[in-house]
Amino acid sequence: MDTFSLLVTAIKTLAIYLLIIQVVPVMIYVERKIAALIQDRPGPNRVGPFGLFQPVADFIKLLMKEDPVPSNVNKFLYQLGPYLAVLPASLAIAALPLGDQFEIQGQTFLLQIADLDVGLLYIFAIGSLGIYGILFGGWASNNKFSLIGAMRSASQIVSYEIPLALGATGAVMVYGTLSLREMVFKQSGTFLGVLPNWGIFVQPLGFLIFFVSAFAETNRLPFDLPETEAELVAGFHTEYGSMSFASYFMAEYIAMTTMSAVMTTIFFGGWQIPYVSDTWLLSVVGSKNILALIQVAVFMFKVMIFMCIFVWVRWTLPRFRFDQLMKLSWGNLIPLGLINIVLTAAAIYFWDMR
Amino acid sequence: MNEAIFIGLGVFTLLCASSVVLCKSPVYSAFSLILSFFGLAGLYVMWASPFLAMIQVLVYTGAIVVLFVYVVMLINPGGGGSVYRNGIVMMTSALLVWSVCLLLLKSMTGGSQSAGGAHSVTLKMAAKLLFTRYLWPFEILSIFLIVMIVAVFALAKEPKRGKA
Numbered sequence: 001m002d003t004f005s006l007l008v009t010a011i012k013t014l015a016i017y018l019l020i021i022q023v024v025p026v027m028i029y030v031e032r033k034i035a036a037l038i039q040d041r042p043g044p045n046r047v048g049p050f051g052l053f054q055p056v057a058d059f060i061k062l063l064m065k066e067d068p069v070p071s072n073v074n075k076f077l078y079q080l081g082p083y084l085a086v087l088p089a090s091l092a093i094a095a096l097p098l099g100d101q102f103e104i105q106g107q108t109f110l111l112q113i114a115d116l117d118v119g120l121l122y123i124f125a126i127g128s129l130g131i132y133g134i135l136f137g138g139w140a141s142n143n144k145f146s147l148i149g150a151m152r153s154a155s156q157i158v159s160y161e162i163p164l165a166l167g168a169t170g171a172v173m174v175y176g177t178l179s180l181r182e183m184v185f186k187q188s189g190t191f192l193g194v195l196p197n198w199g200i201f202v203q204p205l206g207f208l209i210f211f212v213s214a215f216a217e218t219n220r221l222p223f224d225l226p227e228t229e230a231e232l233v234a235g236f237h238t239e240y241g242s243m244s245f246a247s248y249f250m251a252e253y254i255a256m257t258t259m260s261a262v263m264t265t266i267f268f269g270g271w272q273i274p275y276v277s278d279t280w281l282l283s284v285v286g287s288k289n290i291l292a293l294i295q296v297a298v299f300m301f302k303v304m305i306f307m308c309i310f311v312w313v314r315w316t317l318p319r320f321r322f323d324q325l326m327k328l329s330w331g332n333l334i335p336l337g338l339i340n341i342v343l344t345a346a347a348i349y350f351w352d353m354r
Numbered sequence: 355m356n357e358a359i360f361i362g363l364g365v366f367t368l369l370c371a372s373s374v375v376l377c378k379s380p381v382y383s384a385f386s387l388i389l390s391f392f393g394l395a396g397l398y399v400m401w402a403s404p405f406l407a408m409i410q411v412l413v414y415t416g417a418i419v420v421l422f423v424y425v426v427m428l429i430n431p432g433g434g435g436s437v438y439r440n441g442i443v444m445m446t447s448a449l450l451v452w453s454v455c456l457l458l459l460k461s462m463t464g465g466s467q468s469a470g471g472a473h474s475v476t477l478k479m480a481a482k483l484l485f486t487r488y489l490w491p492f493e494i495l496s497i498f499l500i501v502m503i504v505a506v507f508a509l510a511k512e513p514k515r516g517k518a
Contacts, residue, residue: 074381077381077385116404117404117405118404118405118408121405121408121409121412122408124408124412124416125408125409125411125412125415125416126411128411128412128415128416128417128420129411129415129416131416131420132388132420132423135420135423135424135427136381136385136423139381139423139427147427150427151424151427151428154420154421154423154424155424157420158417158420158421161416161417
């Protein structure tokens with residue numbers, strides 16, 4: 001690889017990373033605004049026009065605060081915890097396909113940090129590591145509430161990783177690939193002549209299972225048992241303050257973004273606009289780079305819709321009890337996922353759904 | 355370049371693996387185990403089998419070690435010495451472990467063609483090799499694991515101190 005393409009790749013990596021990270025402050029604002037809308041109150045409206053600078057003010061506040069380390073904690077693991085939470089969440093961004101490709105000086109580059117053959121597995125594998133930040137942080141805090149929160153989080157994430165993978169397996173069988181980029185290409189055109197050929201129409205049950213599990217994987221309401229403020233003070237991050245707390249918060253939001261992006265990619269056609277083919281769009285706009293921009297915009301639009309659904313669900317549904325949560329995974333979602341796989345296999349065998 | 359990465363990863367994996375055994379606190383042991391598995395996954399990538407690397411991270415680092423850490427944190431065992439620290443027991447177990455290792459080595463290097471090398475291993479090839487050439491080592495390993503579980507049970511059980 002020559003210096004020029006290396007430089008472009010480096011800039012591309014940074015740009016994609018920053019684009020995804022930017023979702024965090026935007027989402028903090030959106031979350032508070034939607035919460036206010038649902039609870040019939042104005043929400044943040046003091047800092048800047050419509051309270052738009054509220055996330056900036058929050059961030060400065062968190063940055064300026066002292067970050068005390070409690071005296072009886074395991075210092076090494078306590079301070080490592082937030083890093084262990086943010087790092088896997090950030091690493092998972094590498095496999096997300098934001099668009100097809102762009103062109104600089106005759107060279108084409110993929111709009112994706114790394115096009116892995118095992119992209120989906122990579123996201124699952126790296127995503128499953130986020131638990132260590134919670135686990136080690138909660139344990140090192142030397143606090144019963146933190147420990148119980150961490151334990152809950154561990155059992156919850158391990159239980160819901162299975163239906164998450166099962167839900168995606170059906171789609172993988174239909175597309176016949178684990179590469180997220182190819183999955184998007186496989187979703188062009190129409191399904192049964194009317195609907196867009198998206199994963200959600202081909203795999204409705206798989207999507208439902210994946211969708212429910214995604215909430216549990218990201219510790220979001222109605223499954224936010226690790227941090228139930230009514231029982232556990234704040235759960236695994238009870239002892240954390242200032243930027244350490246913010247790191248956990250950030251990790252949760254990046255994980256949410258990644259989950260939304262994966263759902264968009266597997267089940268909602270990635271960067272594709274329904275009924276509009278990429279080749280036709282290219283002939284209209286004329287330039288590959290403008291097409292790439294449109295694709296990224298469409299992708300981010302779909303991701304943001306999912307993020308809003310995350311927030312909407314959070315302020316609408318009450319929290320599950322822990323035994324209900326476990327029952328939902330092991331008793332309902334996993335059998336449903338297995339049934340879905342059998343049905344999909346049968347459909348592929350008899351009608352050649354591919 | 356590749357050789358340097360390979361040696362670096364190998365040394366990292368082995369260092370972490372030995373720290374699993376040497377650490378006094380079980381939580382640090384588990385932490386070293388995670389790092390060691392990461393090194394192993396890196397080695398798999400170097401051997402051109404990213405699929406195996408991902409499965410390694412997904413299954414071992416992401417699920418099994420989570421359960422290890424979970425149990426360690428829940429029962430919070432003290433770092434006390436083992437009750438089995440007696441010459442005959444240690445000698446016998448060392449002998450057994452080494453003989454199993456030799457058995458594994460012998461059954462894996464038996465054939466003429468080597469499965470390693472830098473060519474990429476597809477899923478189908480891996481599955482076929484697992485059920486033909488490597489069936490015997492695979493089964494030995496599974497028995498080895500069961501023995502390990504029993505041993506851990508024996509080690510983790512609190513020694514009886516009269517009637518509780």
